[in-house]
Amino acid sequence: MLAYRRRIIIGLVFLLLTNITSLIAPLILKYAIDSLRGSVDPALLLKYAAAILGVTVIQGIFRYYMRWILIGTSRRIEYDFRNNIFAHLQTLSRSYFIKAKTGDIMSRLTNDLNAVRMVLGPGIMHLVSTLILFITAGGLMFYLNWKLALLALIPLPLLSLIIRFLTQRLYNYSEAVQAQLARMSAFAQENLSGIRIIQAFVRERAQVEQFKQQNQEYLKRNMRLAHIWGFFLPLMMFTSGLGLVIVIWLGGRQVISGEISLGDFVAFSSYLALLTFPMMALGWVVNLFQRGAAAMGRINKILDTEPGISDNAQTLSAVEFSSLKPFKGEIEFRHLSFSYNGPDSQVLSGINLQLEAGSSLGIVGPVGAGKSTLVNLIPRIFDPPAGQLFIDGVDIKSIPLDELRKMIGYVPQDGFLFSETIGENITHGLERRDMQKIQEAAAISQLTREVEGFPQGYDTLVGERGVTLSGGQRQRLSLARALAIKPLILILDDSFSNIDVYTEGEIIQRLTPFIKSRTCLIVSHRISTVQWTDHIIVLDEGKIAEAGTHRELIDQAGIYAKLYRRQLMLEKLEQVK
Amino acid sequence: MRYHHFEGQEAGQIYDWQLIKRLSRYLSPYKYYFISALALLFLGSLLGLVGPYLTKVAIDTYIQQQNISGLNFIALLFIGVILLELAVRYGQIQIMQYTGQRVMQDLRAGLFSHLQRMTPKFYDKQSVGGVMSRLIGDIEVLNEMVTSGVVSMLGDLFMLLGIMGVLLWLNYKLALVVFSVLPLIFYAAQVFRKKVRESFRQIRARMAKINAFLQENLGGMTIVQAFCRQQKNLEQFKKINGDYLDSYLKTVFYYALFFPAIEITTALAMALIIWYGGGQVLQGALTFGVLVAFIEYTQRFFRPINDLSEKYNILQSAMAAAERVFNLLDTDPDISSPDKTQELEQFSKTIEFKQVWFAYSGDEHVLADISFSISKGESVALVGLTGAGKTSIISLLARFYEPSRGQIMIDGYDVRQLNLKQWRSKISLVSQEPFLFSGDILSNIRLGREDISPACVEQAAREVNAHQFISQLPKGYYEPIQERGANLSAGQRQLITFARALVFDPQLLILDEATSSVDSQTEALIQDALEKLLRGRTSIVIAHRLSTIQRANKIIVLDKGKIVEQGSHQELLTRQGIYYWLHQLQFKD
Numbered sequence A: 001m002l003a004y005r006r007r008i009i010i011g012l013v014f015l016l017l018t019n020i021t022s023l024i025a026p027l028i029l030k031y032a033i034d035s036l037r038g039s040v041d042p043a044l045l046l047k048y049a050a051a052i053l054g055v056t057v058i059q060g061i062f063r064y065y066m067r068w069i070l071i072g073t074s075r076r077i078e079y080d081f082r083n084n085i086f087a088h089l090q091t092l093s094r095s096y097f098i099k100a101k102t103g104d105i106m107s108r109l110t111n112d113l114n115a116v117r118m119v120l121g122p123g124i125m126h127l128v129s130t131l132i133l134f135i136t137a138g139g140l141m142f143y144l145n146w147k148l149a150l151l152a153l154i155p156l157p158l159l160s161l162i163i164r165f166l167t168q169r170l171y172n173y174s175e176a177v178q179a180q181l182a183r184m185s186a187f188a189q190e191n192l193s194g195i196r197i198i199q200a201f202v203r204e205r206a207q208v209e210q211f212k213q214q215n216q217e218y219l220k221r222n223m224r225l226a227h228i229w230g231f232f233l234p235l236m237m238f239t240s241g242l243g244l245v246i247v248i249w250l251g252g253r254q255v256i257s258g259e260i261s262l263g264d265f266v267a268f269s270s271y272l273a274l275l276t277f278p279m280m281a282l283g284w285v286v287n288l289f290q291r292g293a294a295a296m297g298r299i300n301k302i303l304d305t306e307p308g309i310s311d312n313a314q315t316l317s318a319v320e321f322s323s324l325k326p327f328k329g330e331i332e333f334r335h336l337s338f339s340y341n342g343p344d345s346q347v348l349s350g351i352n353l354q355l356e357a358g359s360s361l362g363i364v365g366p367v368g369a370g371k372s373t374l375v376n377l378i379p380r381i382f383d384p385p386a387g388q389l390f391i392d393g394v395d396i397k398s399i400p401l402d403e404l405r406k407m408i409g410y411v412p413q414d415g416f417l418f419s420e421t422i423g424e425n426i427t428h429g430l431e432r433r434d435m436q437k438i439q440e441a442a443a444i445s446q447l448t449r450e451v452e453g454f455p456q457g458y459d460t461l462v463g464e465r466g467v468t469l470s471g472g473q474r475q476r477l478s479l480a481r482a483l484a485i486k487p488l489i490l491i492l493d494d495s496f497s498n499i500d501v502y503t504e505g506e507i508i509q510r511l512t513p514f515i516k517s518r519t520c521l522i523v524s525h526r527i528s529t530v531q532w533t534d535h536i537i538v539l540d541e542g543k544i545a546e547a548g549t550h551r552e553l554i555d556q557a558g559i560y561a562k563l564y565r566r567q568l569m570l571e572k573l574e575q576v577k
Numbered sequence B: 001m002r003y004h005h006f007e008g009q010e011a012g013q014i015y016d017w018q019l020i021k022r023l024s025r026y027l028s029p030y031k032y033y034f035i036s037a038l039a040l041l042f043l044g045s046l047l048g049l050v051g052p053y054l055t056k057v058a059i060d061t062y063i064q065q066q067n068i069s070g071l072n073f074i075a076l077l078f079i080g081v082i083l084l085e086l087a088v089r090y091g092q093i094q095i096m097q098y099t100g101q102r103v104m105q106d107l108r109a110g111l112f113s114h115l116q117r118m119t120p121k122f123y124d125k126q127s128v129g130g131v132m133s134r135l136i137g138d139i140e141v142l143n144e145m146v147t148s149g150v151v152s153m154l155g156d157l158f159m160l161l162g163i164m165g166v167l168l169w170l171n172y173k174l175a176l177v178v179f180s181v182l183p184l185i186f187y188a189a190q191v192f193r194k195k196v197r198e199s200f201r202q203i204r205a206r207m208a209k210i211n212a213f214l215q216e217n218l219g220g221m222t223i224v225q226a227f228c229r230q231q232k233n234l235e236q237f238k239k240i241n242g243d244y245l246d247s248y249l250k251t252v253f254y255y256a257l258f259f260p261a262i263e264i265t266t267a268l269a270m271a272l273i274i275w276y277g278g279g280q281v282l283q284g285a286l287t288f289g290v291l292v293a294f295i296e297y298t299q300r301f302f303r304p305i306n307d308l309s310e311k312y313n314i315l316q317s318a319m320a321a322a323e324r325v326f327n328l329l330d331t332d333p334d335i336s337s338p339d340k341t342q343e344l345e346q347f348s349k350t351i352e353f354k355q356v357w358f359a360y361s362g363d364e365h366v367l368a369d370i371s372f373s374i375s376k377g378e379s380v381a382l383v384g385l386t387g388a389g390k391t392s393i394i395s396l397l398a399r400f401y402e403p404s405r406g407q408i409m410i411d412g413y414d415v416r417q418l419n420l421k422q423w424r425s426k427i428s429l430v431s432q433e434p435f436l437f438s439g440d441i442l443s444n445i446r447l448g449r450e451d452i453s454p455a456c457v458e459q460a461a462r463e464v465n466a467h468q469f470i471s472q473l474p475k476g477y478y479e480p481i482q483e484r485g486a487n488l489s490a491g492q493r494q495l496i497t498f499a500r501a502l503v504f505d506p507q508l509l510i511l512d513e514a515t516s517s518v519d520s521q522t523e524a525l526i527q528d529a530l531e532k533l534l535r536g537r538t539s540i541v542i543a544h545r546l547s548t549i550q551r552a553n554k555i556i557v558l559d560k561g562k563i564v565e566q567g568s569h570q571e572l573l574t575r576q577g578i579y580y581w582l583h584q585l586q587f588k589d
């Protein structure tokens, strides 16, 4: 920021130089004309002509640097600012992104940021150059005749009152316009993401109607804003005109009564006319500043959001942490409870569970039981309460966040893919692309055959969110991505739901040796996916309803046994039929 | 992250006058507004000229003649004039704003409707953020052109022509001397236009990249964080943000050069007048008065040119944006209803795939020689290993894509002859990836169709066993849903999309892994309910859990894009092929 301040100051110096030199050429012109009244040497005329040209060239150079430095700097600030906002967004937790709308955030990083940029560049430039013009012209006027100058200033207090009155509105209305733009952008973002559903259910027309409403609202707000700022420019012209009238009317009397000379009066009124243009520019600048301020407020909403999940005072220092290494991967839930929205609606309660390093845990349970919630707490996608979740006896909240996450291979239930190549997606968690690691991970995930069948192999680009892959391919790719980092702890959240049983069997067969030395949590609705794990829990309404090995649970004849039998029985039923 | 395809097609081949013509087509419904705004603009400029004249009169006639009452009168008149000017200018800005806003609104709505018609094939290759960039950002740039009053450039042009006339009238020789610098100005403008337009094209395209990157990364932030990719992705972001900065700096550079260039050319004209005109005066070929007038008018002549060059920049940016908007508008949806469609009130007989081949791109066929038929009322299951092509088959049936060879016949008509929307409205599809919109549960199930009553919605929710969890939510069916249903569990999302399919009361129900994230208990309940619901309807079911599909009348087994077996559950079991083998795998213990 300091560097920018220096640049801006240099830019302002050039601005000053530009404005000063711009006064010179008219002066030369005046001399030239004056000289023509008498008789003059043609060579002198040529000199005048050359001087005008020369001064303008110098002025042009100054102007070039002024623009380049001031506007260029505003662009650089925009660049930095956008990077900073993005970096900040990266620290925000999932809870934030669930509530915020993607399109809305995007709008803040583009449209709002642009409004702020306008203040930093053209805004400052025009403000300062109008001020300079005011001061020079005003100074000249006072110098010529301070009485007339005072008269010309009469409308100013009135003007500042009106401005004071309108700026708050300008601010509010600009804010409303920016907000609506963001809303429209969020609507478009959702619509485009869900376009397949919209088309499948033939809801296009309704969507267009809704969009038109948003659009109409945007127009309305823009017009409301235009009612105000559209008043500004003519108002400014009016004010300067009013100044002129007062000068003519009152000043004219003074001329008549002989207090002021006619020559002074004429010169004065021509200077006053000079002010019209900067007055208008000022109106424009006021508008720009208000809009920028409103936009800045919206950006600050993002920047002021505290990262919900981050390292803090309780986090172990790097030294303390490395003394604990190497981690083995033992996981313990100690009376763990968790809720998304306040303590009344607990999603998990009283979870007690100890998972030895290198063992595997199967998690089953009905829809919405809290399985995903439970496993999401381990990489701190959501934050568990302190003192309830431990890895190797260390509270996970005191493990540095990055270190914790690097230990974990996480396959979320909806495996988000990026629009990169298949290879890049697999190595997403690695420092660099490593063909061997890609192939290993792909082999376990049973991707090899298909991917190598694609003409571009691992360099095949996938569409956004992986749309150009089949559902099962997406899941396996998301699995491979987690395997590639060779994690200490592996979390599979329903990662086989779109994969056929044969392929699943093949994967599990290859996964078994892979996870031997790793702690593994597997969520599934299929008994076949979990029955081979060391330990199985059944979650129901946020509590552990049953726990044990596959055999033990079958013998318990509880929920698990019922589920198991159901998956078999259906088949038996058919065979009876 | 790579944003391929569409951005690359940007040839910018549309010429300016074509762009302007197209833009003005959007203007034509508002032409009376536009004309009256122009008239007011003109009137405003005229009133602006009255001021100096009144000043002159005040000085020459009243002050010099010491006529105080005349002075009072002039002052009053002056106030009247500036008040009128205030009103005229205000009115002009309002009307112009309104017109511009309406044009933008129409353009945006038009683009949005157009986007609704684009097929999945288009969206497969597009980044959502990139498309948004056109719909929101690019049109916003056009909007900026309107608000910044580029349209008043027309006024400037009028003034230019007027002054040119006056100059010629005053002294045509001297006028020609002044005009001799005009080619320089045109040349500068031309060079500037070329350079800057190119940069603005880049800017808009790079802005689209920023949007695409943001859209994707904000959606996948959980993955970014879980895999500790923040640093790398920030680097990537800095790179594309930096590219954007670079191309902007280029325009800043060109513009920083352009403006002084115009100024210097103006000064050159002045210098010429002084030198040449002054010489004429000395020789007595020109009176002093004419020269002074000439100089004044020349100054006036160049003021609009300066003004114009100020706005030229905005105009170039807007043109680059308009190109992108029109390029997208000109991309035809590759699937649409034919001009003369075959109306199909009821699906009443059969669906038949006749030797259908299909490739998403080029000639990598993901479906080869697919033939099967489904009669009304039947329930058919598609089975096969992952990536076999099951989803592709139903995408063809719903006409999201077109087969590359072969035909799909509905009641004897080629599906391509049918009215697209009518056909789709007979189908309810539960797709593999449940998609929810932000809103509430009710609006997600009925997708904004107000004619479906909340009672119907509840009924459907009961059918899929979703009512239980919905009724436990604090606001029940009015519980707010966040983007993509992020505040529900995956199974809950799936149940809601299932309920959505039922509530639309389809003739053909397509379930693509519709219960994959649901426990078997719930699934069994849904199965029972479906059995009743499906009576008289046709259904196509894809599932990996074979328990889900055993009741199908017909099971089609796909392998690597080909049909390898079809028949009933029992037939396939006795045949001991792939199906039998999958079955054994699943139920072995």
Ligand SMILES: Nc1ncnc2c1ncn2[C@@H]1O[C@H](COP(=O)(O)OP(=O)(O)OP(=O)(O)O)[C@@H](O)[C@H]1O
Residues within 6 Å of the ligand: A450, A467, A468, A469, A470, A471, A472, A473, A498, A499, B124, B360, B361, B366, B384, B385, B386, B387, B388, B389, B390, B391, B392, B393, B432
């Ligand atoms: N939009 C697309 N663009 C290009 N290729 C695609 C697209 N969608 C699917 N494919 C490819 O077509 C093949 C068949 O995909 P499809 O989705 O039909 O398989 P599926 O049988 O439904 O698989 P799954 O059981 O995994 O869902 C896959 O190899 C996939 O990569």
Ligand SMILES: Nc1ncnc2c1ncn2[C@@H]1O[C@H](COP(=O)(O)OP(=O)(O)OP(=O)(O)O)[C@@H](O)[C@H]1O
Residues within 6 Å of the ligand: A098, A340, A341, A347, A365, A366, A367, A368, A369, A370, A371, A372, A373, A374, A413, A494, B486, B487, B488, B489, B490, B491, B492, B517
């Ligand atoms: N971000 C959230 N905010 C509020 N409630 C949530 C949020 N995420 C999940 N829930 C609720 O918490 C409960 C448990 O959800 P969770 O995703 O853990 O279920 P699950 O057992 O994984 O279910 P499934 O089998 O469907 O994946 C559900 O009732 C769900 O609606």
Ligand SMILES: [Mg+2]
Residues within 6 Å of the ligand: A371, A372, A373, A413, A493, A494, B489, B490, B491
């Ligand atoms: Mg879940």
